Amino acid sequence: MIEVEALTKRYGSTTAVDGLTFTARPGTVTGFLGPNGAGKSTTMRVVVGLERPTSGSTKVAGQRYADLPAPLHAVGVMLDARSVHPGRTAYKHLLAMAQTHGIGKARVREVIAQTGLESVATRRAGTFSLGMGQRLGIAGALLGDPATLILDEPVNGLDPDGVLWIRRLVRDLAAEGRTVLLSSHLMHELALCADRVVIIGRGRLLADATVHEIVARSERAGAVRVRTTDPEPLARELIATGAQVAPQEGGVLQVRGASVDDVGTVARRCGVTVLELSAESGTLEEAYLQLTGDAVEYRAAGTQGGAR
């Protein structure tokens, strides 16, 4: 369990995290999202004791990180996969971590197998691709068999197999009752593997809900799309029944306040040929862009939303 309570972190005049409260629960994959500079890494760094909060508090397994008797067993962390000594082999890197925490060689071999690093375990980490580095970072996070895992952008640099592997791994870890907090810019990926999503912007909480609830908030969710040869009479008739209609290109109408059945029935009544009729569902990405639209710190001129 990770509890973040009224957390504020300032660096001089920059407020990186601003009164943030959320909980990541056991048995759950919690996705942590926000535009660049939103304060995700800072929050994670405070949770694992690398930064001191300006005010507020964070706890892992009910305790402040500094008070945990065996931190590596309580919380596994991958914040920066590049923070490995480039001259050390993967095996030596993990062994050094294990030895400082009283963990045996057998466990080192176990996590090497679990992360698919057997064939490269004796290669120096400096020669690793980004994807292999990510796997090594995850192996380090798993070493202490922790009940809580914090993974910052674990999918970065992984090939499609690696992405699928991470998806299964985090789902399995949560199914074992562990708490998983995971940041990613790949919305589609998060929608597939997270149960809940905490979205922040400019250090503040924008949303904390299930993926399903957040997707349902996107503008398209709940609308009906109809494409017809004759949109105008259909639009008039639908508006007369109390629906809201937004005409789009190519004879398409986006209809709110009416079901697919209602729209089909009205179309038949006014003798319009329907070419396409479907209920629209939003995506996590759309909901995210709508939520974070005003909270983007750096945005290229002319772009909307600003997610990487």
Ligand SMILES: Nc1ncnc2c1ncn2[C@@H]1O[C@H](COP(=O)(O)OP(=O)(O)OP(=O)(O)O)[C@@H](O)[C@H]1O
């Ligand atoms: N050590 C630091 N000193 C000064 N400012 C910092 C420091 N660390 C972070 N910041 C600032 O705090 C804000 C939040 O940064 P943070 O790295 O936590 O965001 P993030 O959501 O992780 O972004 P990204 O997705 O780009 O990694 C940014 O404005 C950043 O420039």
